[in-house]
Amino acid sequence: MIESLIGFAILLGLILLRVPIAFAMAAVGGFGFAFMRGWEPAWAMTGQVAFDTSLSYSLSVIPLFIFMGNVLAGSGVAHGLFAGADRLFGRLRGGLAMASVFSCGGFSAVCGSSLATAATMSKVAMPSMRRFGYDDRLATGSIAAGGTLGILIPPSVILIIYGLLTETNIAKLFIAGIVPGIIGVLLYLGAVMVAVRINPALAPEEENTEPMSRSDVIGVFCVLGLFLFIMIGIYGGFFTPTEAAGMGAGASILIAIALRTMTWRSFYAATLDSIRATAMIFAVIIGAELFTNFINYAGLPDALSGFVIDNELPVWAVILFIIATYMVLGCVLESLSMILLTVPVFYPLMFELEFANELLLDPENALIWFAIVVVVATEISLITPPVGMNVFVLKGVLQDVSLGTIFRGVLPFWIADILRLTLLILVPSLSLWLVGLM
Amino acid sequence: AETKLALSSWLPPRHPIVVDAIKPWAKQVEEVTDGRVTVRVLAKPMGPPPAHYDMAAEGIADITYGLHSFTTDDRFTRSRIGQFSFIGDDAVAGSKAFWNVYSGPLEAQKEHEGTKLLGLFVHGPGLLHNNVRKIETTDDFSGLKIRVPGGYISDLMSGLGSTTLFMSSGEVYEKLSRGVIDGVTFPFDALAAFKLTGDVKYTMKVPGGIYNTTWFMVMNEDKWNEISEEDQAAIEAISGEAFAALVGEAWVGADQKGNAAAEKAGIEIYEAPAEVVDAIKSQAADAETAWSEAISADGYDGAAALEEIRKQAGVEF
Amino acid sequence: MERLRHRFPDQPPEEGLDIGLLLDRSLGVGAALILFSLVLITCVDVVGRYLFNAPLSGAFELTEILLAALVFLALPLTTERREHVEVDLLNLALGRKAQRLMSAFAGLFSAALLATFAWRLFTHAAKAAHDGAVTNALEIPLAPFGYLAGVSCMVSAFIAFLRGLQPPVEHETDKDHLEGAP
């Protein structure tokens, strides 16, 4: 128990010294395990984990969904989404910011990655907002926050990883993410309205919406068609979620070919981007596996369950504690590392405590609901200072905007997120309603 | 001195084997050694299921269990006796016979290098489930796409004319409900455990099971040697045949639940017709002969062992 | 980096090691072909079973094996571009010299860790070769993939080591290597 806490402390120290998170986790996990069980077992574990982790059928969805998102990003369909959303909201004050949020939600429905969504939409939406004199705070805030929608609206790489960690049905996790994702979009739209009402200087009074070009319309149909293809494929029983990734990637290549917007060069670049992102994610998964093996052996999950049971802590206190943990960790870590590090610790707790009974949910639904809550909690961390990955991505793209500006611009959306998290915790049926219809 | 052992368990925490066999056994160890040896079941496995044998041998965990067929090399050749058809009508009889024969005349401990062999067992009799047709003649096998766990049953099914596919057991539900496969070989418990009752229409039984899978439970050898002789004897008394009975009971309970769920779902459960059993017998005889020859090189009598295991398990076929 | 650079051509390119291009043209091409194969295998498997009632037998194992190869072919590329997730919290507070020191520490730490992985993977592969470990149905030997993984970690360790000795010039905005996380 105490070893785990020391391990966590050293891990955070290494991360602050700029050691890549994956390598920091692997090192602390390996040394921690060696300290507790000896060198031979630790060496054996290192080789076994490094090799076996990548040899996995289910994890093949990661490169495939990422590839699908990157090809679509390169094929320019995001521009059509933005133009379409602008037609919807253009007449309202802050219309372009709403269009950004809305099209972020739309693009994330075919992209598994939050950061790819933020990077893509910043390129599409930022120039328009600049041209019409939007305040940088609102402009960047809406894109950084809009990008976080991507990990809840299916397909979602994070939900897949949660499903594999907890042996939860991925098709059910995906469908559970839809309503909370839509609530997220609606609350973000509300956040823009409130923000411009409070401070009208954030957005111009007038902005003329441009008509959609033919390619914009085609782009919207491509995204819509691909989303339906994936959803009908999975829920109509034509292919499994794992296969959906490969089919979706294949379909996105066909879209790129049909649209003729990608050059060979940009297609190859999108491929290499996907490949490197894959290795990055697997490095994190391998590191987290080593670290959680150490934490597991040191008995942290058991100690936590024991503590809760011995003290007869009520469910709400435990949930509050878990959320608080995510808020604290979220200051330093990003979603993937957080999910990989914490879910193995918290998930046995959910089992041991018969949480399901107290929540009036069956155990499988409890795990699905917990997934949504956890993912939203980590989503918030993407825009929480000091380390908000989506904010950083935007900062990388828009060199002339300061980090402080983006973090200030994100504030209304951050408040909307907290509201959504509270709603989702208090009303589990928001997440489980569609699952029940399956 | 006190010995604290960590057991890595990869089955879901509520699986009957974990709840009714592994955890009770862990408690028994503590009781029979007056607390000098304790076994802690870890909250999360220390590696993927197939790695579990090596994990015990290399000391990543102290105690592990798993399937011999996870290991695709030739380490556990003699364990294959438990995979054949007609091995046991229930998991208690089958497991006890498998322990006695494999650990006795077939010297299982020698194949479990680097570990102390604590338990050997099989699950309930294997069945053939499908959702296309009732198998009444040997021709009915052909064209069926059947998921198999590999090994003997894979050869048997393709020998009978079916197409065999391999995938992890967790994938079976998705593939069966989407028509990628027509059927699967599983014991009764898996019908309930993997929620297959809605997608299966016919379940065929064969005396003693159409196949089985063999399981081990092992402890790291160095850890075992740390334990006093007195405590070792106490642990051995609750392991081996006693553990085979304990884990067998757990399987039987799970099989009963699966059987009830199958009946409730209206699945047609039937005994294989004589013609089909004969076809299986002739296929099985070839496979058994090939296996017997393979182990005879090391001086083991496979045919006698098969006769013995079937006699002990009380299978008539 | 590349992604942002081709999207935002007006940005100054980041100084990369000279081996960057070489890696892209060797490992990168290999990994790209594997990624295309993964897409193709799934599509052929799914389409095949509807059009011809003939699923691709062995798709499951091929996918597993190809994924392992993809991950390890890509690792040196990710390392070379410094696209592993890092946290630059202290950078804002530290001076240039301290930043360089920290960068060197992180690089050498990564190199040591990757080298350890390489060693362990070689040992693991040797054991797999000795045991004759193969995949379940297609009986593809596993040891070569272990050796591939080991070599990949070695190359990555070497790259991280160079990075440690010679940290690249820091841009104020060197945050975009975070891109690509889900």
Ligand code: NA
């Ligand atoms: Na998404």
Ligand code: NA
């Ligand atoms: Na954060």
